[in-house]
Amino acid sequence: MSVSEIATGDADEQHTVAAATPAFEAAAARAAARRGLFMALPAYVYLVIFFAAPFAIVVIYSFATRTRTGGISLSGWNLDSYQRLGEQIVRDVLWRSLGLAILTTLICLLVAYPFAYYMTIVSTTARNVMLVMVMIPFWTNFLVRNYAWRLLLSSGGPLSSVTEAIGLGETDLLFTKTAVVIGLVYSFLPFMILPLYASIERIDHSLIEASRDLYANGAQTFRRVVLPLSMPGVIAGSILVFVPSLGAYVTPDILGGGKEVLLGSYIVTQFGTARNFPFGASLSVVLMVVMLTATVAYFRQGGRNL
Amino acid sequence: MTATPAVEIRGITKRFDDVVAVDAIDMQIANGEFFAMLGPSGCGKTTTLRMIAGLEFPTEGSLKIFGDEVGTLPPHKRPVNTVFQSYALFPHMNVLDNVAFGLRMNGVDRTTARRRASEMIALVRLSGMENRRPAQMSGGQQQRVALARALVNEPKVLLLDEPLGALDLKLRQDMQLELKELQRRLGISFVFVTHDQEEALTMSDRIAVMNDGRLLQVGTPEEIYERPANRFVADFIGTTNLLDGTVVDGSTVCLANGTRVAARSEHPAGTMVAVCLRPERARVVTAGDGTESGIGGVIDTVTYVGNARVYTVRLDWMQLRVREENRPGAAPRESGDPVSVTWDMNAVTVVTE
Numbered sequence: 001m002s003v004s005e006i007a008t009g010d011a012d013e014q015h016t017v018a019a020a021t022p023a024f025e026a027a028a029a030r031a032a033a034r035r036g037l038f039m040a041l042p043a044y045v046y047l048v049i050f051f052a053a054p055f056a057i058v059v060i061y062s063f064a065t066r067t068r069t070g071g072i073s074l075s076g077w078n079l080d081s082y083q084r085l086g087e088q089i090v091r092d093v094l095w096r097s098l099g100l101a102i103l104t105t106l107i108c109l110l111v112a113y114p115f116a117y118y119m120t121i122v123s124t125t126a127r128n129v130m131l132v133m134v135m136i137p138f139w140t141n142f143l144v145r146n147y148a149w150r151l152l153l154s155s156g157g158p159l160s161s162v163t164e165a166i167g168l169g170e171t172d173l174l175f176t177k178t179a180v181v182i183g184l185v186y187s188f189l190p191f192m193i194l195p196l197y198a199s200i201e202r203i204d205h206s207l208i209e210a211s212r213d214l215y216a217n218g219a220q221t222f223r224r225v226v227l228p229l230s231m232p233g234v235i236a237g238s239i240l241v242f243v244p245s246l247g248a249y250v251t252p253d254i255l256g257g258g259k260e261v262l263l264g265s266y267i268v269t270q271f272g273t274a275r276n277f278p279f280g281a282s283l284s285v286v287l288m289v290v291m292l293t294a295t296v297a298y299f300r301q302g303g304r305n306l
Numbered sequence: 307m308t309a310t311p312a313v314e315i316r317g318i319t320k321r322f323d324d325v326v327a328v329d330a331i332d333m334q335i336a337n338g339e340f341f342a343m344l345g346p347s348g349c350g351k352t353t354t355l356r357m358i359a360g361l362e363f364p365t366e367g368s369l370k371i372f373g374d375e376v377g378t379l380p381p382h383k384r385p386v387n388t389v390f391q392s393y394a395l396f397p398h399m400n401v402l403d404n405v406a407f408g409l410r411m412n413g414v415d416r417t418t419a420r421r422r423a424s425e426m427i428a429l430v431r432l433s434g435m436e437n438r439r440p441a442q443m444s445g446g447q448q449q450r451v452a453l454a455r456a457l458v459n460e461p462k463v464l465l466l467d468e469p470l471g472a473l474d475l476k477l478r479q480d481m482q483l484e485l486k487e488l489q490r491r492l493g494i495s496f497v498f499v500t501h502d503q504e505e506a507l508t509m510s511d512r513i514a515v516m517n518d519g520r521l522l523q524v525g526t527p528e529e530i531y532e533r534p535a536n537r538f539v540a541d542f543i544g545t546t547n548l549l550d551g552t553v554v555d556g557s558t559v560c561l562a563n564g565t566r567v568a569a570r571s572e573h574p575a576g577t578m579v580a581v582c583l584r585p586e587r588a589r590v591v592t593a594g595d596g597t598e599s600g601i602g603g604v605i606d607t608v609t610y611v612g613n614a615r616v617y618t619v620r621l622d623w624m625q626l627r628v629r630e631e632n633r634p635g636a637a638p639r640e641s642g643d644p645v646s647v648t649w650d651m652n653a654v655t656v657v658t659e
Binding site: 211 | 361381388390392398407408455
């Protein structure tokens with residue numbers, strides 16, 4: 001496609017020299033939209049095949065009936081599996097997962113904020129080193145990293161040796177809730193750091209100077225100026241950590257030993273050993289709705305840091 | 307005047323790594339003075355202002371505000387406020403909260419802070435806009451908010467960093483008058499950084515001209531314009547013709563081409579100097595009409611600027627600009643006319659490097 005074709009799209013040849021009439025501009029806009037769609041097509045196709053279609057199946061299953069043998073009967077549509085969500089055991093699993101996700105998000109926020117803030121004030125070289133440090137864990141397989149934590153946290157492991165050496169006695173964190181939170185915070189920390197860094201970095205430094213000039217001390221400047229202005233990053237990072245934490249399966253399984261049932265493993269159980277596809281599907285739908293609501297809420301309030 | 311100066315700077319130097327931004331400056335700013343720091347970008351004027359504000363700390367030297375040494379005090383402990391170049395209004399707060407910010411941080415209760423902020427907003431003629439966000443205001447309005455936000459704290463010295471730079475010409479001229487009027491009414495010192503020499507000349511009681519981190523001259527606009535301390539000042543302030551030469555005696559300078567012209571100086575004979583001739587102080591006369599003291603040349607271009615004509619006169623070794631007021635009856639000269647350029651002896655200044 002030549003340059004002039006790109007510029008004028010499929011618009012009528014005679015209009016390319018004459019003035020841009022509203023009709024011409026509309027045609028050009030349509031042509032641009034067509035080209036945009038064409039470029040996005042591979043991504044659309046991928047999402048439809050591997051996300052939209054399976055999700056549609058999950059939604060359909062959630063209203064279906066479980067057969068006696070654990071199969072799916074695509075008739076007799078009902079809300080039974082959604083009614084089961086009200087059961088005490090299910091509510092416990094939901095609340096426990098929610099609590100864990102919130103705790104993980106808060107710890108990530110507390111750890112990531114100072115780090116991200118520090119990244120914005122150091123030299124470019126130091127900043128790049130810090131960014132690489134954040135990214136390095138991604139170069140290793142997720143499972144491998146979780147098993148590494150298993151070794152670190154186990155009794156007689158490095159952490160235990162350290163606490164023993166400084167006289168705090170042996171620690172055995174493995175297969176506890178603490179271990180799960182440590183693992184989740186470790187896994188999702190980069191997702192908090194990066195949006196936070198992006199939003200803090202964007203704050204005009206003269207605003208901080210203005211605040212200092214107007215008699216605010218460091219703490220006041222942070223609370224009244226820096227924190228409010230970095231809110232888009234706080235919200236973006238929180239969603240990016242909260243959403244996967246809520247449905248986390250691998251880390252609670254490996255580091256928590258599956259002792260406390262969380263949403264992720266509960267769903268796996270329904271699709272696996274329990275062979276209750278409709279119930280597993282309804283749980284998944286609930287999880288998806290929570291995640292989508294959080295994401296939509298974020299975009300609604302104008303966030304642009306994802 | 308024996309009163310304590312509002313700002314007293316002695317031997318202030320600021321180094322950033324190896325770069326000397328401000329080089330051993332001495333400066334005194336009197337209370338109630340409209341003081342401009344003028345110079346090209348990178349001359350150290352903004353750094354000097356930021357040191358007074360406490361946003362930079364001097365590497366060496368002493369900085370006093372009303373007699374108190376403030377050299378390394380953080381900004382929130384100084385009795386000064388700043389109007390920032392980009393205004394630096396808090397985008398997440400409305401106008402009222404922006405203006406009340408300093409008072410609130412200073413421990414003034416909310417009701418009082420809001421009342422005083424409203425009064426200040428009225429003073430800068432923005433009443434009714436208290437609930438707007440900065441992004442919803444024009445540049446000129448944002449400028450007033452920035453001014454109100456600084457002044458509401460009743461600073462002893464107001465610092466302004468190129469406050470009018472972002473405004474268009476008409477608005478800038480209005481704001482110049484307004485700022486000047488405000489300063490007279492409040493009676494506090496305004497320290498004003500600008501690279502616009504016209505702005506500095508119109509607004510200031512005194513001007514400090516800086517270049518390369520050094521302070522070249524401090525004086526009233528008239529002193530700076532009429533008696534520039536050196537070649538840079540002469541060149542930077544207004545337009546000027548600089549004719550290189552050497553001093554012959556107290557009243558004569560020998561120009562580069564050998565012409566001797568009348569110019570008073572106190573430099574010893576043989577000093578390399580430049581004769582500073584303002585375009586409006588020079589006259590063009592028709593060549594060969596008996597005036598011997600002039601320099602001969604040919605009119606090159608004629609520019610009509612409404613109230614005057616500006617000629618460029620080509621000499622053997624350089625060009626001169628001469629400005630001639632439009633008076634009824636004055637026959638306009640044309641390109642190619644042979645002329646002679648003359649001036650009164652006391653109309654020129656002799657400057658060195």
